Amino acid sequence: MSRSLLICLALLATGPASLRAAEPLQELGLAQAEALWLAHNREVRLAREGVQAAQADSLTAAQVPNPQFSLSTSSINPRSGIGAGSLGQKRVDSVLRLDQVIERGDKRELRQQVAGAALEAAGQGLAEVQRQSRFQLRVTYWDLRLAQERRQVAEESGELYRRSVKAAEMRLKVGDVAGADVSRLRIEAGRAENEARAAQADLERARQSLAYLIGKESEAASLRAAEPWPRSEGEVVTARRPELENRADVLAARARVKAAEAARELARAARSRDVTVGVQFEHFPPGDASPNNTYGVSLSVPLFLRHAYEGEIARAEAELLAARTQEEQVRALALGEVAQAESLLGAARERRQRLEDGLLAEAERVASASEYAYGRGALGLLDLLDARRTLRAVRLDAAILRAEYAKALAAWQAVLGQ
Incomplete structure (x- = not known):
């Protein structure tokens, strides 16, 4: 009786669970x-x-590079406060700014x-x-x-x-x-x-x-x-490398x-110096002699002074x-x-x-x-x-x-x- 037949008979005798356990990778080419x-x-x-x-x-x-947005307020008087009214009527300077590195x-x-x-x-x-x-x-x-x-x-x-x-x-x-x-x-x-x-x-x-x-x-x-x-x-080993x-x-x-x-x-x-370009919008409080709304632009470059x-x-x-x-x-x-x-x-x-x-x-x-x-x-x-x-x-x-x-x-x- 061949070895393979003996293995099969043994697996059948021990039931399906044993058959599943012996199945993986028994003979590996x-x-x-x-x-x-x-x-x-x-x-x-x-x-x-x-x-x-x-x-x-x-x-x-x-x-x-992503642009950078910033919002800031200034000229806040701690004694008189920011005043009443809507946001545009407050006694503060508001600045909205957008910067982009080129x-x-x-x-x-x-x-x-x-x-x-x-x-x-x-x-x-x-x-x-x-x-x-x-x-x-x-x-x-x-x-x-x-x-x-x-x-x-x-x-x-x-x-x-x-x-x-x-x-x-x-x-x-x-x-x-x-x-x-x-x-x-x-x-x-x-x-x-x-x-x-x-x-x-x-x-x-x-x-x-x-x-x-x-x-x-x-x-x-x-x-x-x-x-x-x-x-x-x-089998002949080729001489070609x-x-x-x-x-x-x-x-x-x-x-x-x-x-x-x-x-x-x-x-x-x-x-090659990268350039940072910025634009801003500034809102001044009411009652100031200057216009309430102003605009500005900026340009900045690094200075190679240290290295x-x-x-x-x-x-x-x-x-x-x-x-x-x-x-x-x-x-x-x-x-x-x-x-x-x-x-x-x-x-x-x-x-x-x-x-x-x-x-x-x-x-x-x-x-x-x-x-x-x-x-x-x-x-x-x-x-x-x-x-x-x-x-x-x-x-x-x-x-x-x-x-x-x-x-x-x-x-x-x-x-x-x-």
């Missing part, structure tokens, strides 16, 4: 994991919210340029976060796949030793095997049990790591990586340079230099990442093929022959234990090399932006 990551990953969500904040900054940058030096346009470049950088930053986080997801997924295989190898080895101990104890009763050999088998069985427990702990950690990335921490215990190892044969100019991190760095350039021009534009924004301009210049240096750094790191990913992928594929082309099959053949010979008394216990250790080590090496190749392939795909 890589594509399904990436879909959950894209929908629930917190780092990606934070980057999206950063883009929304940059969009709001663009709206703010396009705003012009920006000069293209400040609004420069603010929009800064905000637009910052929005572009935030968008490319989101793409870069997705690129790196997707790579982390794939690495974590293959780590889970490796942990599953390590646990499987450890459990199978432990089961084999348990059967061997039982068989040896039966043979000991009839004097067919030495007591020292039974003790050796028990020691090996205990070591295999410890390895199985360690492998189970590694598996739980791998599940928790993947569950965090896909936002399913409460279902971590049910996660199982079902994607087969990527095949190495027939990706266009670095189109990488998200390079585009984001370039956008930050544009924003810094616009910010420098905006700092310089602060030397002329030298500090702001110097800081903007320094930030521009830093942005350009960061762009150079990002380009250099991207170029090194391409070379490193290509080298690691080629080396990982060669090591995997070397193992799978003969070493694994040879170790399995030797172990099978040793089991057969030992069962018929033609092979000593030490030779059998050596064959078992060799097979276990080769199987673990095979799983590790497959995982290394899968992660190297994920790194190369991340370099390509896939």
Whole structure:
């Protein structure tokens, strides 16, 4: 009876509630994991919210200063009071004033340029976060796949030793095997049990790591990586290197340079004096020799007597230099990442093929022959234990090399932006 059928029968026997509890994410393919990551990953969500904040900054940058309205009264005599009658008959001076700041030096346009470049950088930053986080997801997924295989190898080895101990104890009763050999088998069985427990702990950690990335921490215990190892044969690593100019991190760095350039021009534009224009209406109390109602206008400009924004301009210049240096750094790191990913992928594929082309099959053949010979008394216990250790080590090496190749392939795909 297949494992899948046994699972289905067990679920049906325990009722609908148990069926609902076991349903989520029992078998998780890589594509399904990436879909959950894209929908629930917190780092990606934070980057999206950063883009929304940059969009709001663009709206703010396009705003012009609001006019300012003021109402004031003066000439209030505390002895005689404000007098009787309507508001217009009171013995007070009333002033209604409206002021408007007129920006000069293209400040609004420069603010929009800064905000637009910052929005572009935030968008490319989101793409870069997705690129790196997707790579982390794939690495974590293959780590889970490796942990599953390590646990499987450890459990199978432990089961084999348990059967061997039982068989040896039966043979000991009839004097067919030495007591020292039974003790050796028990020691090996205990070591295999410890390895199985360690492998189970590694598996739980791998599940928790993947569950965090896909936002399913409460279902971590049910996660199982079902994607087969990527095949190495027939896959040719292209010699063409990706266009670095189109990488998200390079585009984001370039956008930050544009924003810094616009910010420098905006700092310089602060030397263009903004003009504040005001108009007012003034109402005088009745009985005054002058007319009751008068109008006025005003014009004010700042005087650069203490400073002329030298500090702001110097800081903007320094930030521009830093942005350009960061762009150079990002380009250099991207170029090194391409070379490193290509080298690691080629080396990982060669090591995997070397193992799978003969070493694994040879170790399995030797172990099978040793089991057969030992069962018929033609092979000593030490030779059998050596064959078992060799097979276990080769199987673990095979799983590790497959995982290394899968992660190297994920790194190369991340370099390509896939």
